[in-house]
Amino acid sequence: MGESRYEGRVALVTGAGSGIGQAVAVRLAGEGAFVVACDLDADGLSATQKAIAEAGGQASTVVGDVCMPADVERMVAARPGERIDLLANVAGVMDHFRPVTELDDDMWHHVMAVNVTGPMRLCRAVLPLMRAAGRGAIVNVSSIGGLTGAVAGTAYVSSKHALIGLTRSTAVLYADDGVRSNVVCPGGVATNIGRTATPEVPWAFERLQKSFARTTRTAEPDEIAALVAWLGSDEAVNVNGAVVTSDGGFTA
Template structure:
């Protein structure tokens, strides 16, 4: 093998070893699978979750990890996550903005102020706050990778209710804005758009309401439901050196749902 081929091969390896990684929503589902996958490849992980029991359980399972508990829509919790990563692992190389909640599948006329404000706060404002908080640390290093969990609902209007759909479309805009604003500083931002995935998220819906009836009519297009680990594999790839020239991408991980 020529030297050039050898170097190209080395660059293509999915390397996250010895990196400092923050994963939000890491107590269960996609977040848990992502935290475990990073750790299995030698990364140091901050396990951030609103549930103290599951956050601690995942951190204990990993070993070389530290849990941070709290609602990331609270700026004080965001500061705690960042401070913990910097003080424990010396900085932040990767941020995975995965935490999120579902809406009630409500159509626009039926969305309450409470539902709208809560879903947008958790799904869009919290990732923005955490992004803003980690960027100075990545800029100081001259590199970094941010991966967001968007959704199939970020690609279409028929996968969820109004509040959730808007929040995930906002994640697409945030991803692309960060990607273009900071690419010359060595920071990449990408997102996955999961289709149906086996997670612990529960739905609190009124099946007789307009929104659930409309959205339910498109459920036949979902196809095979993925495992959390299939989503995690895409996240770790996008965060790794193997994706060093991938920036501003919204990657569907949906078994072709977005192609229907």
């Protein structure tokens, strides 16, 4: 297996303009998928498309916001045929490590919109296609913040826990349609997410730093992409509703 796991398949990847999503898009295209690469960041998407084209892969790009229903529709409509074989919900934002007492409604709504509502809308839009095809896979990217309260602020941790719930519910309710839904929980990964992760409340960040001391290593984006690609492939046919950590042992 390996090289041809995605031959003839169509994959929709959000957050494809940077970090983990970019690595997922490049890897899937390298394994034969037609990738619909989606992101807010047009420059990042151009870089992704260039990397895919240089490697001989196929992709289209959609500049759009997973929070906007019309943009979600455009992302799904950008597929080349009737099928979407894999949906990888990777786009996400952090919350500047804000504890609940320092959290305003705008930040809460934004983090929940990007990290939970967007993935829900994308699942809702692609599942009819997957049910019609009798097959499909969804891989959501949560975080170890979906399993512990110890790595980010309240909004991020809440959103990443909710994404695990979305994944498990989908796994149960659509298994009989041939659709698998799984979630990956990375630990620290070297990406650009730091732009949304500036500590804004010193006392809260100091408390969180006690747990950061347990960090074992920082992963490269492609280490997470390798797991996403496996979960989305037929090799993982018996894996549904799994919450898979890739954190170098942080949560061990």
